[in-house]
Structure formats: C-alpha cells, structure tokens
Amino acid sequence: MTNPIDNPGQLAAETDVRAMRLDPRIEPIRARITKYYAIGYGDRLPDECRPHLDALADEFLNNWLFKAAASDSQHPRFVRDFMPAYEWHGAMVPGARTGGDNPDNCYRLAGIEHGSSYRLIGRLAGGKPANISFALANNYGTSQTVEILEDHQLQWGADGTFEITIDESPAAGRANHLMTHPGTKFLFVRDSMMDWAEETPLDLSIERLGEAKAPPIGIDEMFERATKNALNDVFQYFWFQNMLSSQAVNTILPAYPLASAGVGLATQGVSSGHFRLGPDDAAIIDYDPAEAGYAAVELTDWLYRSLDYHTVQSSLTAAQSAIDPDGRIRLVIARRDPGVANWLDTRGQANVLMILRWQAMKAGGRPINVTLKMTTIDRLKSDLPDSTVWVDADERAALIGARIASYQRRITPNVV
Incomplete structure (x- = not known):
C-alpha cells in the first residue's frame, strides 16, 4: 500500500516538533501543565493514575507542538496529530494523545486564516474511510467548529478525486466549499476508519491561493504558539x-x-x-x-x-x-x-x-x-x-x- 501520511510536509513537521522538544524552556512549561492537572483533580485523582500525570502533560504539550507545526496559514501543510509514539524513517515521533482521542481516526490539521483563499485536493489512497469530515475550527483546542463538510456531501470525480475551496465568501452555488469566519485557525480533518486492515486515510494536499502575506514561520514562532495555547487550553481539556x-x-x-x-x-x-x-x-x-x-x-x-x-x-x-x-x-x-x-x-x-x-x-x-x-x-x-x-x-x-x-x-x- 501507499501511506499518504508519509509525505514531505508531515516529515518536516515531525522534525520541527522534535526541535521544539529540545528547547530548554519546554520542561518548566510541561511541569506547569502537570501541576495544573494535579491541583484540578486533587483528591479525586485515583491512586493508580497519579504516576501517569507527567505522561499526560507530555502528550498534551506534544499535541500543541504538532498544532503549532501545522498553524502557518500563509504556508499551509497537513500535519497528523493525536498519535501514540512511533518510530519511522529512523526517528522517534513523540506521542500526542489527549482529550479522548479516537483510535479509529487519522487526525490532520492545516493552518487557515480568515481573509485568505485555499484549495484542497483529495484522492482515495486505498479503501475509503467509513466517514470523513472537514471542519473549520476557531480555536487551538479544535472544539469550536464553525463550518463542516462530510464525505457524503462532497462531489467526487469518477477517478476518486475531489477539490474543496476555502475562503471568506459563502458558497453561492459552489460545491465542495467551506466559508471561513473571523478567528478561524485550522482545517481539521478526521478520517474515521471502521476496518483498519482495508480503509486508508485520504491523500490530501492544500495550497493558499495568491501571494503570501508573510514568510514561513520559524521554530521560535511555533514554540511560542504551542506553549501559549497549550497553557491556555489546559482548563478546557480538564473540563x-x-x-x-x-x-x-x-x-x-x-x-x-x-x-x-x-x-x-x-x-x-x-x-x-x-x-x-x-x-x-x-x-x-x-x-x-x-x-x-x-x-x-x-x-x-x-x-x-x-x-x-x-x-x-x-x-x-x-x-x-x-x-x-x-x-x-x-x-x-x-x-x-x-x-x-x-x-x-x-x-x-x-x-x-x-x-x-x-x-x-x-x-x-x-x-x-x-x-x-x-x-x-x-x-x-x-x-x-x-x-x-x-x-x-x-x-x-x-x-x-x-x-x-x-x-x-x-x-x-x-x-x-
């Protein structure tokens, strides 16, 4: 089979995440996340779970590192998130499970900004997932869905391909369209697979249309976005x-x-x-x-x-x-x-x-x-x-x- 996740954008994002994890500022932030959860749960925390708080904080923070690696709305790329740790291409990819992550989903994010236009190209890469959703999210926690398309709503080509347009205008008769809203942060894609042996995530690519408004963000900017939003979102995920x-x-x-x-x-x-x-x-x-x-x-x-x-x-x-x-x-x-x-x-x-x-x-x-x-x-x-x-x-x-x-x-x- 061809694995559609094994692509240059994903591998580059994983390299960026590993680089952010080596930043000496990361450990105090991870410790703060552990402390927030420990204080919040207090005596309610079962004894068997207490030794797992550090691992919870680590994967929680990694999840936001991946989101930051996907967050450049002027130079968008799809980045897979919410995975257990794994190794491929001779490198470890840290685990990023949190918030009731679904074992059957391939979760991918791409940065989207209200006021810019985008084109997504998708195609079947194997057995079609049981359900696929394309959601515009207005927060880093990806809980605020403002627009959504599912696979059964898409117009597909006879060859198993489709195109989705994304911009600030209503569809106005356009098929396969998502309208951004002020504050839109991500396109959040879920490929939900019922049969792990046969169903395969879609092969996806995305491009912003027109001239970029800014150069690509660097590791320092990713780190700032990741840590700021992770600390802010601890309370939502605790809820x-x-x-x-x-x-x-x-x-x-x-x-x-x-x-x-x-x-x-x-x-x-x-x-x-x-x-x-x-x-x-x-x-x-x-x-x-x-x-x-x-x-x-x-x-x-x-x-x-x-x-x-x-x-x-x-x-x-x-x-x-x-x-x-x-x-x-x-x-x-x-x-x-x-x-x-x-x-x-x-x-x-x-x-x-x-x-x-x-x-x-x-x-x-x-x-x-x-x-x-x-x-x-x-x-x-x-x-x-x-x-x-x-x-x-x-x-x-x-x-x-x-x-x-x-x-x-x-x-x-x-x-x-």
Whole structure:
C-alpha cells in the first residue's frame, strides 16, 4: 500500500516538533501543565493514575507542538496529530494523545486564516474511510467548529478525486466549499476508519491561493504558539475530562447528538461512561449500530487518553465486533480476559472512561441507543446471549496480532 501520511510536509513537521522538544524552556512549561492537572483533580485523582500525570502533560504539550507545526496559514501543510509514539524513517515521533482521542481516526490539521483563499485536493489512497469530515475550527483546542463538510456531501470525480475551496465568501452555488469566519485557525480533518486492515486515510494536499502575506514561520514562532495555547487550553481539556469522570461510577449516559453539547464534531452521536472495576467485575455494553456509517466504542484511561489501542483491544468498531443475530453489539469491559471476543481491555486499570460514537447516521434510520449491565466475569455465560462469540488464548492472540498488523499500516514508510 501507499501511506499518504508519509509525505514531505508531515516529515518536516515531525522534525520541527522534535526541535521544539529540545528547547530548554519546554520542561518548566510541561511541569506547569502537570501541576495544573494535579491541583484540578486533587483528591479525586485515583491512586493508580497519579504516576501517569507527567505522561499526560507530555502528550498534551506534544499535541500543541504538532498544532503549532501545522498553524502557518500563509504556508499551509497537513500535519497528523493525536498519535501514540512511533518510530519511522529512523526517528522517534513523540506521542500526542489527549482529550479522548479516537483510535479509529487519522487526525490532520492545516493552518487557515480568515481573509485568505485555499484549495484542497483529495484522492482515495486505498479503501475509503467509513466517514470523513472537514471542519473549520476557531480555536487551538479544535472544539469550536464553525463550518463542516462530510464525505457524503462532497462531489467526487469518477477517478476518486475531489477539490474543496476555502475562503471568506459563502458558497453561492459552489460545491465542495467551506466559508471561513473571523478567528478561524485550522482545517481539521478526521478520517474515521471502521476496518483498519482495508480503509486508508485520504491523500490530501492544500495550497493558499495568491501571494503570501508573510514568510514561513520559524521554530521560535511555533514554540511560542504551542506553549501559549497549550497553557491556555489546559482548563478546557480538564473540563472535557470532567464531563466523563463526574458521571456516577459504573453508569453510562443515554445516547445524544454532540451538537446539543456545543463541542466537538457537530454531526456525531455519542454516549459516555465512567467505570471503577474490581478484578472480577464486568460491564456489558449493549448498543445498536443503528445503520450509522461509522460506529465504535473506545476506552480511555481516567485521564482521558486513548488506552494503548495500538497494542491491546481497548476499542472496537462495529466492523471489528461480533454482531449478534438481533443486529446489536454486546461488548464486555473487564480488567482481565473474560473469554468474550468483544472484550474491551482496561490494561488492568480499575478506573476507565468509555466513549461510544455514531457518525454518518442514516436519515430516517433507527435511533441510537445503548444500555449497560454491571455483572461479574463468572456470570457472563448467563448474562450474554447464546450467540455470543467466545475465544480461547490462541484465538485471542490471533485477534491481537491482526489488530497490531492493521495498525502498522499507519506508520509504515513508503518504499522508495
């Protein structure tokens, strides 16, 4: 396969991020972020999470370094963000997971400015992702969506290509257009992949039209943007985490459209959960994929970072799940392997958060819904339907091996 993320703009941005991490001013800023979170959580912070605060601060700050590397609106480039740490081309790329990052998404950003015009060219680079969104965001935290296009709204060429125009004017009959607003900072692209082994992020390029208003920004300017905005946005991301951890323990919220909360991807439906599990406890998540183009459940640690999905089965899309004859998906959250194929692995942690997402929901389709049953591992045989798929140790190892191999497609360099 061709990996569309292995491109000169991405590799240059990764080099810039590594350079910023070597700046001697970075460590005091990272320490401030750790301190802010520690003060904010106080005694609420579970003991098992306290040793992870420094890693949380590190990945949080790295996320804003990547955003700064993508932020030059006069010389835009797409930069992938929100990834676990990985190595390619002989160099390490630091992890940047934060804020309930979705294991199924390829997240990319490009700097956009109100008052400038841009052209984006996209093409299929393999199997089409289940859902793709192009959102203009008015803040570094990428929560303030002001315009959005999804793949089903685009006009595609017969060859699998498309063009999107971006400027300050209304579409006025133009297809594939996004209108900027005062304060627009980024174009934020999410390729949501249901089948990791087949679906591939789009091959994207972007150019600003007309003469640039300024030379390319340098490392010092990137560093200033990254650290200033990271320190400002700690409080917003602390609030995001508290939306989940303030839920009663071992409960979930009814499914609801995210647009009603005024944050994130406005076309998405979600449910969330907060769990504190003993060694033998199990939570059965029972949901209807509801004919959505994309549906998936993920676990995060209590600090709201994705839970090492690249090495363990801490998330499952509808395509990765065994579906019961009634069309519903039943997943089991547990600290140890219960033998259920649809196991969500907490990596032994007692305190975890859950996010269930539906995207590209079918007009007039079934309503989204989810239920929870708390039980124990030894009662699962009686609490789950007879159609439940069970696996032994060898079958589990095969599932994890296939998962890791599928994930590797994202970080495999192209052969020159």
